[in-house]
Amino acid sequence: MSEPGDVAYFGGEFLPLDQARLPITTHAFNYGTGCFEGIRAYWNREQERLYVTRLREHALRILRSARILRLEPDPALTVERFSELVLELLARNGFEQDAYVRPIIYKAGHTIKVTLSGIPAELCMYAIPMGDYLDIHKGLRLATSSWRRIDDIAIPARAKPTGAYLNAALAADEARQQGCDEALMLTADGHVAEASSANLFAVIDGTLVTPPVSDDLLVGVTRDSVIAMARERGWPLEVRQLDRSEVLAADEAFLCGTGVQIAPVVEIDRRPLGDGHPGPITSELQGWYLRVVRGEVPDFAAWRSAVPTTAGATS
Numbered sequence: 347m348s349e350p351g352d353v354a355y356f357g358g359e360f361l362p363l364d365q366a367r368l369p370i371t372t373h374a375f376n377y378g379t380g381c382f383e384g385i386r387a388y389w390n391r392e393q394e395r396l397y398v399t400r401l402r403e404h405a406l407r408i409l410r411s412a413r414i415l416r417l418e419p420d421p422a423l424t425v426e427r428f429s430e431l432v433l434e435l436l437a438r439n440g441f442e443q444d445a446y447v448r449p450i451i452y453k454a455g456h457t458i459k460v461t462l463s464g465i466p467a468e469l470c471m472y473a474i475p476m477g478d479y480l481d482i483h484k485g486l487r488l489a490t491s492s493w494r495r496i497d498d499i500a501i502p503a504r505a506k507p508t509g510a511y512l513n514a515a516l517a518a519d520e521a522r523q524q525g526c527d528e529a530l531m532l533t534a535d536g537h538v539a540e541a542s543s544a545n546l547f548a549v550i551d552g553t554l555v556t557p558p559v560s561d562d563l564l565v566g567v568t569r570d571s572v573i574a575m576a577r578e579r580g581w582p583l584e585v586r587q588l589d590r591s592e593v594l595a596a597d598e599a600f601l602c603g604t605g606v607q608i609a610p611v612v613e614i615d616r617r618p619l620g621d622g623h624p625g626p627i628t629s630e631l632q633g634w635y636l637r638v639v640r641g642e643v644p645d646f647a648a649w650r651s652a653v654p655t656t657a658g659a660t661s
């Protein structure tokens with residue numbers, strides 16, 4: 347069996363990661379003309395199974411992103427085919443731990459021309475072992491970014507374009523330089539959009555509030571999971587425009603995303619949020635979410651795709 351992360355998908359085949367290399371003339375390297383996904387898989391020790399979280403939704407999103415960005419991948423790359431490839435990549439890597447898959451659809455042509463149509467696109471993927479990349483229990487400190495979230499009329503942020511993550515990197519880096527964990531990003535007209543690479547919810551008077559998809563945010567798969575879980579519990583929920591001052595005065599706030607999972611926010615711009623500790627609704631959602639994705643509870647079974655134990659065979 348190969349070492350975790352040793353197998354990549356590149357040029358239409360599975361091969362050793364160190365052989366997956368691009369020439370510097372590649373269009374996507376020059377202009378950021380690609381889109382990507384981040385997909386998590388959770389290892390259930392008792393069942394000895396690896397479960398991919400919401401694979402179908404990630405497949406739908408990357409294909410939709412490719413359409414928005416005119417990336418034009420092979421039409422044979424359907425939701426089903428993409429999902430099979432992700433499962434096979436994980437199976438071939440033989441992970442027995444939590445892992446993360448990074449698929450990228452990118453313009454693989456070698457023209458210097460700044461355009462999209464007619465340049466061939468390819469899919470590549472790699473996978474890495476990944477536990478919590480931020481401490482999701484102690485609570486995060488956010489800083490409002492001086493960088494505004496990219497407006498949909500500049501770069502369609504909902505398409506998860508590789509190039510647009512310069513905006514996210516500038517914001518996240520600035521927040522870390524200021525001693526905080528993450529950036530709170532506002533839209534060009536000053537409303538709350540999201541964090542640099544996660545969506546945001548506030549809990550205000552017992553109601554979960556999150557900004558609408560038209561406020562320049564990535565339509566997060568985890569955001570959708572949180573909405574479904576809140577509905578299941580019967581908790582009041584509003585999807586509406588949100589001002590920064592409302593978040594400053596909220597009882598609780600949390601970030602959600604594939605990478606960050608569900609992470610409480612305890613401070614914004616050096617002000618404690620609520621009582622400065624992770625709130626009860628956030629903690630309840632976080633615990634439930636982690637049990638769901640790991641397959642420790644039967645709830646939301648459709649969100650979990652089991653990785654086949656024999657490489658090559660997909661179930």
Ligand code: PMP
Pocket residue numbers: 384514540541542543544545563564565566567568569602603604605
């Ligand atoms: N917003 C941005 C900008 C992101 O990069 C991500 C991570 N993909 C998210 C939100 C969360 O999305 P998801 O829950 O689909 O991972």
